[in-house]
Amino acid sequence: MLNRNEALKLLREYKAILEGHFLLTSGRHSGIYVEKFRLLEHPELTAQFAEPIAEHFREANPDLIVAPLTGGILVAHEVGKLLGKPIAFPERSREGMEWRRGFHPSDGQRVLIIEDVITTGKTMLEIKDAVTRNGAEVIGIGCLVCRGRIDLQPQPFAVVSMNLASFPADRCPLCKKHIPLEKRGSRPEKDEGGRMKAEELPHEESPPPEA
Numbered sequence: 001m002l003n004r005n006e007a008l009k010l011l012r013e014y015k016a017i018l019e020g021h022f023l024l025t026s027g028r029h030s031g032i033y034v035e036k037f038r039l040l041e042h043p044e045l046t047a048q049f050a051e052p053i054a055e056h057f058r059e060a061n062p063d064l065i066v067a068p069l070t071g072g073i074l075v076a077h078e079v080g081k082l083l084g085k086p087i088a089f090p091e092r093s094r095e096g097m098e099w100r101r102g103f104h105p106s107d108g109q110r111v112l113i114i115e116d117v118i119t120t121g122k123t124m125l126e127i128k129d130a131v132t133r134n135g136a137e138v139i140g141i142g143c144l145v146c147r148g149r150i151d152l153q154p155q156p157f158a159v160v161s162m163n164l165a166s167f168p169a170d171r172c173p174l175c176k177k178h179i180p181l182e183k184r185g186s187r188p189e190k191d192e193g194g195r196m197k198a199e200e201l202p203h204e205e206s207p208p209p210e211a
């Protein structure tokens with residue numbers, strides 16, 4: 001099964017970790033961007049990354065796996081396949097996350113939330129709210145890549161954890177070096193469903209994600 005260093009190597013090999021000068025959704029600047037779709041565009045690679053997540057939560061035995069669209073659901077599908085559990089997703093509306101298409105996590109259901117990349121945790125809070133609104137319980141959060149110390153309960157399990165380095169635009173060392181600033185993601189002006197992510201270059205010596 002894929003360990004953290006192998007996963008990191010693959011992320012680099014498939015160019016899912018980009019180095020440069022990127023504008024984040026928060027308005028801050030970063031030298032690293034995680035282009036998750038370089039991984040998600042390969043179903044067999046996505047399946048490989050889903051395996052450590054599924055194994056981590058196998059014993060917890062969730063009833064349902066919930067993820068945000070679009071990347072999250074691709075990972076959730078693989079985790080669901082490995083655990084033999086159904087998946088569901090809420091959709092964003094003006095009122096927040098809504099359950100449509102007959103999805104309806106219900107009272108007492110034990111839910112595992114899955115995401116591709118967690119940067120701020122904002123989307124995870126919205127998903128959690130959608131899950132618990134109906135009385136279901138969030139028993140865990142799993143993701144492919146997560147910034148090191150993110151303030152989320154439960155603490156996410158990540159295949160690869162990284163420490164985020166980002167700078168306010170007026171104090172960005174990359175701006176000072178006149179490196180052209182790049183916008184990535186489909187809707188870089190807004191954080192909707194974690195479409196735009198940037199992470200610091202991971203440190204090889206940093207601790208592995210939760211054992």
Ligand SMILES: [Zn+2]
Nearest residue numbers: 029172174175
């Ligand atoms: Zn900058």
